[in-house]
Amino acid sequence: MLSYWEKKHFVNYDLIVVGGGIVGLSTSIQFKIKFPESKVLVLERGIFPSGASSRNAGFACFGSLTEILDDLNYMSETEVLQLVEKRYRGLLSIREFFGDERLGYLPTGGLELLTEKEMYALQSLDKINHLLDPIFNEPVFEQVVDITPFGFSNKVQAVIRNKFEGELDSGKFLLSLWEKCQELNIKILTGSKVSKIDVEKKTVFVQNPTEQENIDFYADKIAVCTNAFTNLLLPGLDIQPGRGLVMVTKPILKEIPLSGTFHFDKGYVYFRKVEDRILLGGGRNIDFEGENTLSMEVNPKIKEYLLDILHGIILRDTDIEMDLWWTGIMAFGKNKKPIVEMVGKNVGIAVRLGGMGVAIGWQTAEELVNILSEV
Numbered sequence: 596m597l598s599y600w601e602k603k604h605f606v607n608y609d610l611i612v613v614g615g616g617i618v619g620l621s622t623s624i625q626f627k628i629k630f631p632e633s634k635v636l637v638l639e640r641g642i643f644p645s646g647a648s649s650r651n652a653g654f655a656c657f658g659s660l661t662e663i664l665d666d667l668n669y670m671s672e673t674e675v676l677q678l679v680e681k682r683y684r685g686l687l688s689i690r691e692f693f694g695d696e697r698l699g700y701l702p703t704g705g706l707e708l709l710t711e712k713e714m715y716a717l718q719s720l721d722k723i724n725h726l727l728d729p730i731f732n733e734p735v736f737e738q739v740v741d742i743t744p745f746g747f748s749n750k751v752q753a754v755i756r757n758k759f760e761g762e763l764d765s766g767k768f769l770l771s772l773w774e775k776c777q778e779l780n781i782k783i784l785t786g787s788k789v790s791k792i793d794v795e796k797k798t799v800f801v802q803n804p805t806e807q808e809n810i811d812f813y814a815d816k817i818a819v820c821t822n823a824f825t826n827l828l829l830p831g832l833d834i835q836p837g838r839g840l841v842m843v844t845k846p847i848l849k850e851i852p853l854s855g856t857f858h859f860d861k862g863y864v865y866f867r868k869v870e871d872r873i874l875l876g877g878g879r880n881i882d883f884e885g886e887n888t889l890s891m892e893v894n895p896k897i898k899e900y901l902l903d904i905l906h907g908i909i910l911r912d913t914d915i916e917m918d919l920w921w922t923g924i925m926a927f928g929k930n931k932k933p934i935v936e937m938v939g940k941n942v943g944i945a946v947r948l949g950g951m952g953v954a955i956g957w958q959t960a961e962e963l964v965n966i967l968s969e970v
């Protein structure tokens with residue numbers, strides 16, 4: 596039951612964005628910049644964004660050497676080049692819009708560890724550098740000459756450096772998006788779970804925590820940015836959830852010689868220094884089936900696998916205590932492209948960001964704003 600005032604002022608908008616992660620917030624900002632007079636509302640089910648955006652590792656990356664080689668097994672060279680370019684330009688665009696300081700961006704470079712089973716990649720290093728030349732105009736990947744200062748176990752036979760990669764503070768990125776929304780007078784309602792969208796009637800139903808009945812919101816246009824959770828609202832899309840596990844250690848007293856973003860096991864495992872701690876995550880490939888879920892639980896098999904890597908390969912002979920473990924949910928499909936399309940005359944979606952939403956989220960939102968602007 597709504598009051599006269601609530602009905603008059605709170606439920607009608609020009610654009611409603613469902614989902615307040617990187618893509619949803621970026622969509623609201625870019626729409627409002629394009630249409631400054633518009634009334635924009637973001638509806639987020641969690642108190643914070645509760646999918647992937649506040650739970651990721653903050654790698655500002657665009658593909659390691661082995662990931663790119665892997666992609667070339669089922670994509671053409673042109674497609675791979677386009678994918679890398681989109682990610683790299685995406686990172687440049689958020690750095691330009693928000694500034695490195697506000698993002699906590701550090702141009703520390705990326706490093707990939709090669710064990711015996713990935714050593715084949717070295718033979719293709721020049722070929723991949725040549726392929727990427729139109730984007731970077733100089734070699735991207737180079738082999739590190741002396742890897743002993745890292746202190747890795749001797750399972751690691753080579754390390755590849757990528758000087759164009761960086762890292763950011765995922766919390767600061769979201770805070771920057773929120774601050775921009777506030778500055779532009781975009782309304783964000785958190786704790787607002789959308790239970791249904793009526794595409795024809797341009798109506799979004801939100802579960803009201805204080806009463807039995809839903810609150811109906813109306814908008815001229817609706818943007819659905821719910822990534823892995825989209826099939827719960829709009830069934831039938833090619834979206835598979837993929838859970839990711841991350842841990843952070845307590846502060847480590849001795850100096851850790853690890854500067855940069857580190858990739859291991861074809862990018863399935865990643866780690867980096869965060870202040871005086873180590874953040875380590877990934878391992879989805881140990882149990883793809885178990886991780887195909889929307890539930891935020893910790894998979895014990897993967898937890899053990901990550902701990903083995905931490906103690907056995909990365910930080911041997913170091914006393915380490917764990918501080919936090921958490922999970923986030925990504926969205927994958929048959930290919931690595933996000934789905935950006937209209938699903939009704941006035942309803943558009945930008946979903947399935949895979950493991951690269953930090954890099955491509957802002958641009959994906961721009962694509963959605965463009966197609967929504969045409970209707």
Ligand SMILES: Cc1cc2nc3c(=O)[nH]c(=O)nc-3n(C[C@H](O)[C@H](O)[C@H](O)COP(=O)(O)OP(=O)(O)OC[C@H]3O[C@@H](n4cnc5c(N)ncnc54)[C@H](O)[C@@H]3O)c2cc1C
Pocket residue numbers: 613614615616617618619638639640641643644645646647648649650651652653654655656787788789790820821822823824828838839840841876922923924925945946947948949950951952953954955956
């Ligand atoms: C563990 C992990 C590590 C990662 N590391 C990196 C990395 O280092 N670099 C990188 O580029 N990418 C990384 N990613 C991927 C990146 O975080 C995602 O691609 C990106 O955050 C996707 O943003 P999004 O806004 O599309 O989705 P989300 O962040 O999932 O946002 C969707 C939002 O919709 C909300 N929602 C869902 N259903 C409803 C509903 N019914 N009503 C209202 N709201 C709803 C959710 O609560 C959520 O906040 C990682 C992801 C994970 C999980």
